[in-house]
Amino acid sequence: TVMKNISGLKNMEKQLEEVLGVSKVVIVSGDSDQYATVKNEMGLACVKEIERALGADNIIAVTGGSTLAAAAEMMHPLRRTHQDLLFVSARGGLGEKVENQANTICAKMAEKAEGRYHLLHVPDQLSDDSYHSLMEEPSIHRVMQHVHHATIIVHGIGDAKTMAIRRHSGEDFLKRVDTEHAVAEAFGYFFDQTGRVIHKVQTIGLQWEDLFGARSVIAVAGGKSKAEAIQAYFKKGPDSVLITDEGAAQQILKNF
């Protein structure tokens, strides 16, 4: 039955690639909504994909979230064959638990991978004035140059409502999530079912355009509860490697 399960997953991977229009899908068995260990399996699959994407010079931009935290947990030394390995935070400090922040995850990944890292020491949500003056800070400008020239981008995808609540968004925005039917969130952007951006956090960090210039983009998101979010994100999303789980995959295929 193990062999049967594996061929079942391979089959689902092919179907998902077609349905979502991405060049590669990796599905780990189980549903991370139900079992926390499934997140670690996605994390491990993510590490393998990072390894596959490495070249001579590497700038790896990482976002936050509990799924990326699992990827950092599963990281191992990558230094043996690859020369330069620089990890950069793609997001500043959010209203998230410290273990879910991009900076924490970035530093941990780099340490375990035996690479270097640059963190983004800015609050994530900024007023116009602060945004412009912080962008002129040489140290911040330097990190942002790395983010914009990332060769590999690794990010999570979340359910819009869950993320808005988790990041303590105000009443107004929570209402907008409902009225504008936001279903997905990734790197501070909120998307509706058609993949249209309905809101973006004014942030010093990864921008939508950056996703289209990177050598490879790896999205990691699973759990039945994220099926709709994953589907919506890829409507207009960049070509990516998607790492997900059986829970999300089954639900997405059912929706079709």
Ligand code: G3H
């Ligand atoms: O941007 C997406 C969220 O960071 C996903 O967070 O991995 O904890 O579900 P999560």
